[in-house]
Amino acid sequence: MASNLILRGGNWYVRLSVPADVRPVLNRREYTASLKTGSKQEAQRLKLPFLQAWRNEIAEARGLTPEREEKQRERAYLASQAIQAYLNDSVRLSALGKTKEANEASFELVKELDAFDLDYEAVLPLVQKYQGGDIADWVGFQKELTELLQGQVVTAINPVNQQEVGQILKDPSHYRSKSPITITRLNDFEDYQRRRGVVAKTIDTQLSRLKKLKAWLEENQRELNHESIEAYLDTLDCATKTKKNQLFAGNSFWKWAIKKDKTFKQQYQNQANPFEKHDFEEIRGVRKKERKAFTVADIQKLYESAKGRNKRQNLADLIMLGAYTGARIEELCQLKVTDVVSEDGVDCFYISNGKNENAERIVPVHKELKPLVKRLAKDANGEFLISASCRNKYGKRSDSLSKQFGRLKRDLGYGPDHVFHSLRKSFITFLQNNDIPGLTIASIVGHETGTITFDVYSAGPNAKQKLKAISTLKIL
Missing domain, CATH: 1.10.150 (DNA polymerase; domain 1)
Incomplete structure (x- = not known):
């Protein structure tokens, strides 16, 4: 049986036991099929498609079991509540002698349970049977209608756990979610x-x-x-x-x-949000770890090492762009040929796809970058300046290059506090050391200044002012 084969009457059969947890879903204990051959060697080949198909069914059933079971219990709970609400209402109406209104209430109930594909015609004979009766008749009507609807709901749900669903339908208080995070x-x-x-x-x-x-x-x-x-x-x-x-x-x-x-x-609805008002003990004197900036010598070391590695020219180009623009890695990888624009006679990168609305900006092209940009634009065929092997599942083009940079910096002895974003910190630090105004730096890197005057009412430094600031940098 280890090979899933069994010989019966000269023919080989393939068998596969169904795991206990999915038997209620598949409604079977095992799969069996005749391979119509007496050759074991041939049977070994013929069994494979059967086993694959059966295992796929088991995997699908197992994946659906928790969701299906919980959904069935939820549906039974809602149906039970609707039936109970009707019963309470119809008892009140019947007690007041309002048989017509009670009759109408029964049809409203059926409409509310329409999602369960109930049989309207099965309800009509009950209404006709009890129509115009006294209070005792209405009690009988309520009992028969409830049993009829509960039976139809069970049939429509086709529950994995029929006993549990039946209990919930009879009394909604039996509904207990294993976790409300279903x-x-x-x-x-x-x-x-x-x-x-x-x-x-x-x-x-x-x-x-x-x-x-x-x-x-x-x-x-x-x-x-x-x-x-x-x-x-x-x-x-x-x-x-x-x-x-x-x-x-x-x-x-x-x-x-x-x-x-x-x-x-x-x-x-009457319970407080359990995810609010939690306190965390803050340890005084412990500073949050921050990314460290690269020195000029660090950046030169990274750039030269990337250039010297096989098939890492893209990474070297990215490092150079980061060093002279202060842009985030994904912003650089999203730059297209059409994003190299002229503003006030200055060649600039137009960064539109950034982290937030402040990230949309123009960054002048440093003179050291012009030969690089020209080469990249020529090789790009009208698309992205930096080519990437592929996007990750979130659409990020920088994923593979970010990993390459991580391996490069680790090989050169840099730890977790140095990342590609450290180039951005270096860029800002270098400009600050060159006595560039904070407003100009914030405008180049796409940061808020924290003041209404500059963030709301000012258009910010122009391209020539930004170029003058960036031109003070001498890195590579």
């Missing part, structure tokens, strides 16, 4: 964030953090409350900043769920 809600939250235009990497990071929290809540059978979140944060062996990011992800999810998820709102 797979269905995470998927809906992801769609909502993408429609809002949240950066893909931020969404993925939030989802990753929420899934880890979900797993911890379920494993420890904890409720989603302030005490649980505090306990969870205590289990994390990470920096305070990372814990705050965990809270930010949870807070975003909570606010979305309270506003957009009906079931979640019903359960938690």
Whole structure:
């Protein structure tokens, strides 16, 4: 059986046992198929497509099991609430002798449960049977209608756990989410964030953090409350900043769920946001690690080393561009030939795709960069100045070059406090040491000044003023 083959009546059969966790989904204990051959060697070849197809089905079923089961329980809860609300209303109307209104209420209930593909025709005989009856008749009608609707809902849901769904339909108080951070809600939250235009990497990071929290809540059978979140944060062996990011992800999810998820709102609308009001002990005297600037000698060392390596001319060009523009690595990798423009007679880079709205700016081309820009524009075929092997899944062109730079600086003995962004810090430091005004430096690198006068009312230094500032640099 280790080979998944079994001989029956002279023919070989392929078999595959279905794992216990997905048997309720696939509704079978094993797969079996005749290979219609008596040759074991041929059977070994013929079994492969069957096994592949079956394993794909198992993988798909296993991936859907948690989401499907939770969604079914949620649907049963909503249906149960609708039925119970109808019963409460119809009892009140019947007690007042308002049989017509109670009759209408039954049809309103059926409409509310329309998402479950209920059979309207099955309800009509019940209405006709009890129409015009006294209070006892209405009690009978309520009982029969409830049983009928519950049966139809079960059929429509086709639950993985039929007993649990049945209990929820009879009494919504039986509904207990293993964790309110369900797979269905995470998927809906992801769609909502993408429609809002949240950066893909931020969404993925939030989802990753929420899934880890979900797993911890379920494993420890904890409720989603302030005490649980505090306990969870205590289990994390990470920096305070990372814990705050965990809270930010949870807070975003909570606010979305309270506003957009009906079931979640019903359960938690009277509870305080568990991701707020957490205190972190700050250790005095410990300074936050900051990136260090490169010296001129450092930059020259990096540039020459990159030039001397096989197939690393792109990296050398990127280092030179960074040294003389102070631009971020992705900003440089997004520059196209058409982004080399003339402003007041000065050749400039037009940076439009930056980190924020202040990142949109023009940066004069230093005289040392002109031969490089000319060569890059010629080789670019009208596209990006810096060629990159590929984009990562978030569309960043700088990913591979950033990794190349990381390997280069490590090989040269630089630690984690030196990164490509250190070139930006060096650029700003060099200009400051050359007595360039802070307003001019901020305008070149795309920073706010922090004053309304310059950030709101001033157009900033012109291209000639910026060029004069950049021309004071002598690096490579």
